[in-house]
Amino acid sequence: MATNNEVIEAIYAEIERQAKALSGKTSLNASSQASALKDLAVAYRLTAGGPQPGGSVVNG
Known part of the structure; x- marks a missing residue:
């Protein structure tokens, strides 16, 4: 099974x-x-x- 980092790298490569x-x-x-x-x-x-841009989370 692929690790989380491998999956993320695969997604970035496809993007x-x-x-x-x-x-x-x-x-x-x-x-x-x-x-x-x-x-x-x-x-x-x-x-x-x-x-994420446009998200409803306000930092402060």
Whole structure:
């Protein structure tokens, strides 16, 4: 069974692979590419953990 760190590294690697694949796609318009990159950024932030932008947690 994979360790937690191995799973996280695999997720990061796949996010990177998807982002690189997007940059080579000429069939997608700029809006579609931006939306896909935004989704990849959300996946990265969720994998990294911690507070999320737009979250309801207030530090203080």
